[in-house]
Amino acid sequence: MDGTTLGMFMRHLALDVEWGDLDFLVVDLPPGTGEAQKVLVSTLVITGALLVVTPQELAHLDARKAIAMFRRMNVPIIGAVENMSWVACASCGERIALFPAVAMERSIWNEVERLVSLPLIPALATVQSGAIADADADATFDRLAARVSPTP
Numbered sequence: 001m002d003g004t005t006l007g008m009f010m011r012h013l014a015l016d017v018e019w020g021d022l023d024f025l026v027v028d029l030p031p032g033t034g035e036a037q038k039v040l041v042s043t044l045v046i047t048g049a050l051l052v053v054t055p056q057e058l059a060h061l062d063a064r065k066a067i068a069m070f071r072r073m074n075v076p077i078i079g080a081v082e083n084m085s086w087v088a089c090a091s092c093g094e095r096i097a098l099f100p101a102v103a104m105e106r107s108i109w110n111e112v113e114r115l116v117s118l119p120l121i122p123a124l125a126t127v128q129s130g131a132i133a134d135a136d137a138d139a140t141f142d143r144l145a146a147r148v149s150p151t152p
Contacts (some may be wrong), residue, residue: 003141004035005038005041006035006036007035007038010035010039010040010043011039011043013027014039014040014043014044015043017089022088023149024148025044026050027040031059031062031063031066033046034095034132037066037069038039038069038073041069041070041073041075042073042135046075047076047123048050048075048076048077048078048148049066049070049075049076049077049078050077050078050080050081050115050148051063051067051077051079051080051081051108051112052080052081052082053080053081053082053085053108054082054083054084054099055081055082055084055085055097055098055099055101055102056083056099056102057102057103057106058116060102060106060107060108061106063080063108064108064111066113077112078115078147078148079112079113079114079115079147080108080109080114080115081114081115081116081117081150082114082116082118083115084098084099084118084119084120085097085098085118085119085120086098086117086120087119087120087121087122088119093106095119098120115143115144115147115148116140116143116144116147117140118140118141119135119140130149141143
């Protein structure tokens with residue numbers, strides 16, 4: 001999808017859908033600072049951006065560009081989630097890093113708080129319906145929700 005088409009789609013999503021009263025609207029955007037991000041920020045009142053990165057240098061480079069764009073547009077950055085940080089060994093449960101560590105000078109962690117690190121859960125790739133019982137993942141998502149939700 002080219003930038004113009006994506007921009008029209010994002011305007012339609014933001015302005016023409018009757019969302020009702022929302023506490024949150026989560027939009028999974030492609031990496032970077034493209035048309036989708038700019039349209040949403042200029043069309044909606046954005047109260048915060050939550051970034052998601054994998055522990056890879058290119059992902060951190062894209063996220064740093066997004067951080068700069070959000071700051072230029074006065075969008076507060078809530079924090080970031082590190083996705084696919086590790087995988088649990090099926091035999092012993094040991095955490096195994098999937099990627100080499102990103103050098104601190106190239107990382108977003110100097111600029112943004114890491115709210116949680118999520119594992120890669122291979123079983124999720126084969127789920128047709130229903131949920132995977134994973135107490136560690138459930139607890140991690142609960143911690144993330146508590147970090148980004150306003151205190152009642």
